[in-house]
Amino acid sequence: MMQDGHNRRMRRAGVSGAIAAVICAGYLMAQSAPQPAPKAAAPAANLNQLMRSLFFPHSNVVFFTQRYDPAEVKPASEPSASTDPLTGVFGGWEAVENSALTLADSADLLMTPGRKCSNGRDMPLANADWVQMVNGLRDASMFAYKAALTKDRDKMLQASDVLATSCSNCHGKYRPGNAANRCRP
Amino acid sequence: MMQDGHNRRMRRAGVSGAIAAVICAGYLMAQSAPQPAPKAAAPAANLNQLMRSLFFPHSNVVFFTQRYDPAEVKPASEPSASTDPLTGVFGGWEAVENSALTLADSADLLMTPGRKCSNGRDMPLANADWVQMVNGLRDASMFAYKAALTKDRDKMLQASDVLATSCSNCHGKYRPGNAANRCRP
Numbered sequence: 215m216m217q218d219g220h221n222r223r224m225r226r227a228g229v230s231g232a233i234a235a236v237i238c239a240g241y242l243m244a245q246s247a248p249q250p251a252p253k254a255a256a257p258a259a260n261l262n263q264l265m266r267s268l269f270f271p272h273s274n275v276v277f278f279t280q281r282y283d284p285a286e287v288k289p290a291s292e293p294s295a296s297t298d299p300l301t302g303v304f305g306g307w308e309a310v311e312n313s314a315l316t317l318a319d320s321a322d323l324l325m326t327p328g329r330k331c332s333n334g335r336d337m338p339l340a341n342a343d344w345v346q347m348v349n350g351l352r353d354a355s356m357f358a359y360k361a362a363l364t365k366d367r368d369k370m371l372q373a374s375d376v377l378a379t380s381c382s383n384c385h386g387k388y389r390p391g392n393a394a395n396r397c398r399p
Numbered sequence: 400m401m402q403d404g405h406n407r408r409m410r411r412a413g414v415s416g417a418i419a420a421v422i423c424a425g426y427l428m429a430q431s432a433p434q435p436a437p438k439a440a441a442p443a444a445n446l447n448q449l450m451r452s453l454f455f456p457h458s459n460v461v462f463f464t465q466r467y468d469p470a471e472v473k474p475a476s477e478p479s480a481s482t483d484p485l486t487g488v489f490g491g492w493e494a495v496e497n498s499a500l501t502l503a504d505s506a507d508l509l510m511t512p513g514r515k516c517s518n519g520r521d522m523p524l525a526n527a528d529w530v531q532m533v534n535g536l537r538d539a540s541m542f543a544y545k546a547a548l549t550k551d552r553d554k555m556l557q558a559s560d561v562l563a564t565s566c567s568n569c570h571g572k573y574r575p576g577n578a579a580n581r582c583r584p
């Protein structure tokens with residue numbers, strides 16, 4: 215029942231309009247249709263958009279623990295509609311755990327063929343150090359996850375250090391100040 | 400310069416500790432090492448954790464526009480440390496655009512082999528309707544992205560409707576109240 219407000223919001227949106235109907239019809243048809251192949255569409259976000267939307271706020275959830283206790287975060291007035299992982303229905307330490315896991319799995323999105331950097335270059339997937347640093351982010355995120363499970367803020371200081379280092383490693387090489395030089399192979 | 404606070408936070412974390420050093424050494428070694436294969440490690444998060452951490456807050460960023468104008472969101476007191484996409488350095492309508500893109504690309508994470516549901520079942524990747532509904536989420540997210548680009552809140556009402564429908568389609572079948580029955584093949 216905890217997600218009631220979120221679900222109510224979804225219902226409030228209604229199930230009207232031609233496009234919704236098409237999606238719904240597609241769903242019903244899929245019950246008996248042969249299995250469609252997964253889409254091989256180009257990625258939607260460029261690297262910059264993904265960093266701003268996903269890696270930035272979720273790493274901030276981990277970094278938050280350096281200065282504040284997640285257990286003392288006041289939930290949003292309407293937690294089921296919260297846009298902040300820390301103040302939503304699944305907030306506090308659970309949000310720290312889950313943001314760390316999300317960072318770990320989202321490392322996959324840094325290996326998606328076809329994703330562009332904001333300057334139009336391809337992500338340099340063939341570079342040995344790119345792969346190494348993506349793996350470094352994954353490892354650092356798992357380190358943060360394990361630290362979050364302990365709810366020990368000294369461990370979170372160390373985990374924030376490890377995570378920040380994994381970010382900086384990649385930024386240092388692939389995100390120079392001059393945007394034209396980013397993501398060079 | 401907009402990310403200064405975030406970077407400062409990262410620097411404040413320091414570059415000390417044995418683990419950080421190992422990551423750093425790995426990075427330096429990678430400059431000349433042969434290319435390592437991408438990890439084929441099991442996914443870190445189960446589906447429930449990913450929903451709570453990623454799909455829940457980012458869809459709420461889209462749903463937010465039903466009632467409020469993203470252009471009028473007050474930035475956090477420290478936007479570079481914000482854990483809320485809407486109030487951070489890259490907030491407002493940009494956050495709505497980017498959350499929609501993030502939802503679209505994160506659909507890939509719903510197709511990751513080996514990811515478990517919270518009851519221990521595998522995600523039912525072989526089910527035709529699962530694939531169809533993952534594609535439906537991707538399409539709905541792109542519809543929301545295009546609506547966000549217009550900054551037209553009437554279009555966002557429609558987009559919220561479409562997105563909510565794509566969520567409900569899957570929840571209706573694969574997330575019944577009894578957790579033991581979730582993700583049935």
